[in-house]
Amino acid sequence: MNTIVRLYHQMxxxxxxxxxAGYMIPWLAVSCAILMLxxxxxxxxxxxxxxxxxxxxxxxxxxxxxxxxxxxxxxVMAVCGAIALIWHxxxxxxxxxxxxxxxxxxxxLALVTGSIWGKPMWGTWWVWDARLTSELILLFLYxxxxxxxxxxxxxxxxxxxxxxxxxxxxxxxxxxxxSVKWWNTLHQxxxxxxxxxxxIDVRMLIPLLLMAVAFKLxxxxxxxxxxxxxxxxxxxxxxxxxxxxxxx
Amino acid sequence: MTMSEFFHMGGYAFYVWSSYAITLVxxxxxxxxxxxxxxxxxxxxxxxxxxxxxT
Numbered sequence: 001m002n003t004i005v006r007l008y009h010q011m012x013x014x015x016x017x018x019x020x021a022g023y024m025i026p027w028l029a030v031s032c033a034i035l036m037l038x039x040x041x042x043x044x045x046x047x048x049x050x051x052x053x054x055x056x057x058x059x060x061x062x063x064x065x066x067x068x069x070x071x072x073x074x075x076v077m078a079v080c081g082a083i084a085l086i087w088h089x090x091x092x093x094x095x096x097x098x099x100x101x102x103x104x105x106x107x108x109l110a111l112v113t114g115s116i117w118g119k120p121m122w123g124t125w126w127v128w129d130a131r132l133t134s135e136l137i138l139l140f141l142y143x144x145x146x147x148x149x150x151x152x153x154x155x156x157x158x159x160x161x162x163x164x165x166x167x168x169x170x171x172x173x174x175x176x177x178x179s180v181k182w183w184n185t186l187h188q189x190x191x192x193x194x195x196x197x198x199x200i201d202v203r204m205l206i207p208l209l210l211m212a213v214a215f216k217l218x219x220x221x222x223x224x225x226x227x228x229x230x231x232x233x234x235x236x237x238x239x240x241x242x243x244x245x246x247x248x
Numbered sequence: 249m250t251m252s253e254f255f256h257m258g259g260y261a262f263y264v265w266s267s268y269a270i271t272l273v274x275x276x277x278x279x280x281x282x283x284x285x286x287x288x289x290x291x292x293x294x295x296x297x298x299x300x301x302x303t
Contacts, residue, residue: 040268045254055258059267066271101281105274113267120263218275225282232289236296246294 014231015240017091021224028224032217039210047204059117061207065215067110070138071173073103073219077145078170081163090234091227093159096166097149098226102219104142111135130183134176141169155234 043061050057080096083089114132115125126132145162152158180187200208235241257264 044264049258054260056260056263058257058260058264062267062271102278105278109271109274112270116263116267116270120260218278222278222282225279225286229282229285229289232286232293236289236293241293242297245290246297 014090014235014238018228018231018240018244021228025221025224028217028221032214032221035210035214035217039207039214042203042210043207047207048201050204053121056117056120057204059113060204061211063110063113063117064208065212066106066113067135068212069215069219070103070107070110070135071176072216073099073106074138074141074166074173075170077103078163078166081159081166084159085163085167091231093156093163094227094230094234095223096163097145097159098223098230099219100142100145100149100162100166101226102222104139104146106215106219107135107139107142111139129187130179131176131187134172134179137172138169138176141165141172145169 039061043058047058047061049055077096077099080092080099083092084096111132114135118127119125145166148165149158149162152161232241232244255261255265
């Protein structure tokens with residue numbers, strides 16, 4: 001129990017977090033690179049051609065993990081926002097805003113790769129299908145969070161305001177997830193997260209899962225890098241930052 | 249499978265490779281931005297500290 005309490009206080013201490021994150025980043029980055037290379041090799045070379053979609057389905061190995069990350073990061077951001085609101089924890093504020101940029105990137109990727117996949121398969125770059133529209137709204141939520149944060153000068157006020165926006169926006173996450181069931185439009189239903197066995201060839205499932213884990217690790221690396229920057233900026237007047245910046 | 253078959257992607261080369269290229273660019277940018285930010289921030293803080301010591 002004592003170690004947990006101590007860990008909590010240490011992780012809450014900016015200086016300790018900065019050092020610990022700096023130690024973690026290279027290890028996470030190397031694991032991420034290995035998994036991503038393995039996933040790309042498995043996905044582009046080993047996985048067989050799809051009997052319906054030919055080789056175009058190989059876009060799935062980046063499209064689906066990106067879409068998963070876009071929702072996962074949003075939930076992380078909203079939870080961090082809630083923690084920041086309730087316990088006024090600085091690191092939670094920092095993680096929330098750092099996540100927003102990465103989440104927006106993955107949402108953008110999900111939309112763009114989906115669009116590029118949709119052109120040869122559906123014959124159109126874009127339709128106002130429920131899944132596509134709700135994912136587009138997710139991108140706007142991320143951009144709204146970033147814009148709101150940048151519009152308020154006082155970072156602590158900004159963090160509280162964006163936390164509320166992020167929490168309200170969570171309502172969109174189940175809408176995205178269930179959109180393919182609730183509205184039977186163009187986007188296909190889930191194949192992996194069904195309750196019965198996933199209806200996908202195992203040689204396609206392995207690269208998909210490899211890429212999904214690689215993208216999670218990528219998020220971990222970049223969110224730590226961004227959090228460190230954000231921390232430096234907020235703590236610029238503290239002694240430890242000044243010692244870090246200038247040895248002379 | 250030959251090399252040219254691989255790059256041809258069963259006729260979907262443009263779609264597959266452009267998706268992967270865009271993803272690569274976005275991921276690389278996500279790494280470069282915080283790297284550059286950190287360098288710039290540390291330089292600014294160091295400069296300010298030096299100026300404060302002089303006055």
